[in-house]
Amino acid sequence: MKTINIGLMGFGTVGTGVVRLLSEHAALLAHRVGTSLRLRRIADRDIESPRPVEVDPKILTTDPQQIIEDPSVDIVVELLGGITPTRELCLEALHRRKHLVTANKALLATHGLELFEAASKSRVDLGFEASVCGGIPIIRALREGLVANRITSIVGIVNGTCNYILTKMTQEGRSFQEILQEAQREGYAEADPSLDVDGIDSAHKLQILASIAYRSYVDLRSIYIEGIRAVDPSDIQYAKELGYRVKLLAIAKEVGGELEVRVHPALIPEDHLLASVGGVFNAVLIEGNAAGSLIFYGRGAGQMPTASAVVSDIVEIAQNIVHQRPSRPPHLPEITTVEVSLKEMDRLRTGYYLRVMAIDKPGVLSKVSGILGEHHISIASVIQKGRREQRTVPVVMMTHEAQEGDMRKALAEIDRLDMVTGRTVCLRVEGSHT
Ligand code: NDP
Ligand code: HSE
Numbered sequence: 055m056k057t058i059n060i061g062l063m064g065f066g067t068v069g070t071g072v073v074r075l076l077s078e079h080a081a082l083l084a085h086r087v088g089t090s091l092r093l094r095r096i097a098d099r100d101i102e103s104p105r106p107v108e109v110d111p112k113i114l115t116t117d118p119q120q121i122i123e124d125p126s127v128d129i130v131v132e133l134l135g136g137i138t139p140t141r142e143l144c145l146e147a148l149h150r151r152k153h154l155v156t157a158n159k160a161l162l163a164t165h166g167l168e169l170f171e172a173a174s175k176s177r178v179d180l181g182f183e184a185s186v187c188g189g190i191p192i193i194r195a196l197r198e199g200l201v202a203n204r205i206t207s208i209v210g211i212v213n214g215t216c217n218y219i220l221t222k223m224t225q226e227g228r229s230f231q232e233i234l235q236e237a238q239r240e241g242y243a244e245a246d247p248s249l250d251v252d253g254i255d256s257a258h259k260l261q262i263l264a265s266i267a268y269r270s271y272v273d274l275r276s277i278y279i280e281g282i283r284a285v286d287p288s289d290i291q292y293a294k295e296l297g298y299r300v301k302l303l304a305i306a307k308e309v310g311g312e313l314e315v316r317v318h319p320a321l322i323p324e325d326h327l328l329a330s331v332g333g334v335f336n337a338v339l340i341e342g343n344a345a346g347s348l349i350f351y352g353r354g355a356g357q358m359p360t361a362s363a364v365v366s367d368i369v370e371i372a373q374n375i376v377h378q379r380p381s382r383p384p385h386l387p388e389i390t391t392v393e394v395s396l397k398e399m400d401r402l403r404t405g406y407y408l409r410v411m412a413i414d415k416p417g418v419l420s421k422v423s424g425i426l427g428e429h430h431i432s433i434a435s436v437i438q439k440g441r442r443e444q445r446t447v448p449v450v451m452m453t454h455e456a457q458e459g460d461m462r463k464a465l466a467e468i469d470r471l472d473m474v475t476g477r478t479v480c481l482r483v484e485g486s487h488t
Pocket of ligand 1: 064066157244245
């Protein structure tokens with residue numbers, strides 16, 4: 055039986071994990087595939103620094119193009135990250151009829167259609183299990199295990215770095231910046247960590263999940279995105295006192311025939327299934343009309359969990375080669391036939407947490423609640439944090455379900471009041487209605 059040759063582009067955090075698995079589990083993987091998997095070439099800018107795994111120096115190169123051009127390479131594994139020159143390298147690999155495995159959600163969310171079309175045209179496989187939720191086999195679950203369902207909602211914690219930061223802020227009250235640096239040292243964060251903290255990485259993953267679940271290519275630009283930079287430790291603390299946790303959620307929900315796709319921090323009740331998901335862990339709650347509620351939980355980032363998902367794709371593709379099975383039908387282009395109308399954010403209905411920074415004097419509350427009332431927003435509870443006559447105090451409010459557009463108009467008016475001294479913090483509440 056022919057050995058399957060693998061060309062690895064990117065010998066960084068995840069690439070190193072993949073090399074480790076391919077070498078440490080070589081016999082097991084050969085048994086599962088039916089032939090051996092051989093690392094034919096590895097490309098990385100840095101081929102001098104020692105790695106915690108031994109490789110034959112002769113297979114190392116600084117030029118990824120050499121992998122693409124090597125006729126003996128059957129499967130190209132892209133773990134370079136970024137868009138340029140990664141997109142061009144991947145497209146060329148597919149045009150040269152090489153199977154492709156990638157963990158690059160940024161690339162898939164922005165150029166997925168083009169890549170899937172190229173794979174389809176060349177009749178090769180494109181595996182991307184590692185692109186969402188690291189070690190959790192969520193793509194296979196949605197694409198295969200839940201194929202018989204109409205998916206009504208996906209609510210997930212899909213960014214390990216943000217969850218790590220929010221968990222540490224909740225438990226230890228340390229600063230955002232200090233915790234982010236820790237997440238970077240652990241290899242969880244993207245090379246550009248603003249992708250994590252500004253919610254963009256979560257949106258990339260949501261784009262992939264929603265496109266599979268709703269069989270319609272969801273344009274990344276239609277996803278509402280808010281990150282966690284503005285989440286203040288005091289809001290995490292107040293939320294905790296009220297029985298909530300703050301999480302960065304990626305949400306795709308079908309409501310009245312329309313699809314909501316959004317990423318933002320949200321308060322969830324402390325007894326919600328996602329509330330106890332801490333640290334770098336990810337979890338996704340999926341509602342299917344036949345299967346009911348399912349929760350997928352595991353390590354969403356880091357070297358070995360992500361490598362586990364990458365190697366699962368390599369093995370599946372290698373098995374296809376060994377058994378001469380045709381490549382799997384492309385997953386994304388076929389779905390463009392289904393039309394889904396997306397709901398505008400202004401029409402979203404949810405509960406809200408508000409922190410109004412107001413001068414502590416009589417009449418303030420009635421002014422604020424009057425404005426909310428005029429915009430059809432009903433208050434569920436109010437707490438004034440502390441007493442500082444004629445000075446600014448935080449007034450924390452929870453509202454019943456209201457419409458986002460009304461809330462925006464009300465906040466604009468509230469923030470114009472003389473007695474309000476700073477911009478009102480507004481966080482959505484998910485998982486129960488106040
Ligand atoms: P790293 O930055 O650790 O590794 C990427 C490696 O590729 C680096 O050594 C980089 O070198 C090298 N590289 C990048 N571009 C080139 C190029 N043009 N030519 C040669 N070498 C190049 O990233 P990760 O391993 O963390 O991530 C890889 C991919 O996996 C990304 O798409 C990421 O989003 C995804 N991913 C990562 C997860 C994680 O937990 N880390 C989890 C899930 C997905 P240099 O450093 O010099 O740029
Ligand atoms: N930076 C990403 C995260 C890596 O923190 O979740 C996994 O996709």
